[in-house]
Amino acid sequence: MSFLYCLNPEKHKLRKWREDNHRNSEQIVDVGEELINEHASKLGDDIWIIYEQVMIAALDCSRDDLAWTCLQELKRQFPGSQRVKRLAGMRLEALEKYEDANKQYDSILQDDPTNTAARKRKISILKAQGKSAEAIRELNEYLEQFVGDQEAWHELSELYINEHDYGKAAFCLEELMMTNPHNHLYCEQYAEVKYTQGGLENLELSRKYFAQALKLNNRNMRALFGLYMSASHIAASPKVNATVKKANVKYATWATNQINRAYQLAGRGTKENKCSVKAVEEMLESITMS
């Protein structure tokens, strides 16, 4: 990190998007294209990383011309670079030339077996071709080597959810929850997976994790609704004893009150809001808890 004098507000915007990992590709293409065409000389050494950022955004927006220009410039400046090879592979992927892209990534892996980026691109090729079973298998092998890659764990959980293999998806989400204990979104996703799995034990777990997500972020409405749903399902189940039922009814009532409060706050009693408040109340009352 050295001093970066942001002479250009556009450059500053691009840097912020790059650091925050935003995927607003159309904006990046607009801003970046202008920067590259008009102000290339003023950017100095930053231009290379901007080329990379704009190229990926251009691939997202199907701007093959712009992507090709960026790639050429990068190839000229960094002839033997693996990072540039990966970008070339991504362009081939965008053109659906999967065979060539695979060859490109294999050559990177021959030089450097520890290169994670190339391996992950190969897996996403499988995903793009719809071969989810193979993608899952490859991703599992990848994760055996690189257990710490959180992005990969998240991707694997998504693949499992698509295959309706909720048990394994829950395992992946547990890894993510352990490495990011304060992230309420992982807790909420985990709770949703457990809720979908069903069964009394899983419902209890899901209720607990919805509560955890709420504790980490009081404003997570989805978790609040999830808490209400899981609590009322447990209360409505015939297999529970009276104390458990009473406790869950209490939880569900509390959740109802909070939901009502939130809807009251939204819009502060404007006309449109009154309808939605009424709708929520009716919905809550309609799920009977005997």
Next chain:
Amino acid sequence: MAEPELLLDSNIRLWVVLPIVFITFLVGVIRHYVSILLQSDKKLTLEQVSDSQVLIRSRILRENGKYIPKQSFLMRKFYFNNQEDGFFKNTKRKVVPPSPMTDPSMLTDMMKGNVTNVLPMILIGGWINWTFSGFVTTKVPFPLTLRFKPMLQQGIELLSLDASWVSSASWYFLNVFGLRSMYSLILGQDNGADQSRIMQEQMSGAAMAMPADTNKAFKAEWEALELTDHQWALENIEEELMSRELDLDGMFSKELPMGIF
């Protein structure tokens, strides 16, 4: 003070103190760029990367295991520590202790380290001692005992001089360590001019020699994991959550992006 203050010639300030500061600083900057030129790529094998990540995962399991359900925690603990086929029990890595003689890359690394850091310091320290000798340069603001005299007052042959008055060589060494923060301001965080950091690394280098210690690291993790118990953090989560109303402040302000769902 026990004795009258010494008044130093202001020429000393102009021709000794400031030049030494400049010299130290410039030498540091040059060292930084030289170390960048001489940098060698450290290639890690796949196995090393994989092992370090496994150790991290096991550590995370120990520290944050309380956030996942008990069953999941036990499942993972079993995977690592099981008597017959647990990962830590079974995996033995081929251990090659990287002694300087057998491993040529370590030898060149050590040599480069010495050349860029220790040698200039000795050379320039000696040169400054020889050039700027025979007079008092500056005074350290805290009192020192007489034991420091031979160390800090190299060229000054005065028996009764307070040990706080030091020679130019000690001013040079003060600068070497004091300019560290200047280097991080100008050259960025991981700069090659950072003497004390390099010395720290050399001292802890033995502790960090991962290849030799993989088996030991695994054993240590195994023991630590055996001792870990699962205290589920979510035991009473509902009571804790529902003890007070939700804080919905700022939930519906216009500026908030649609990220709540």
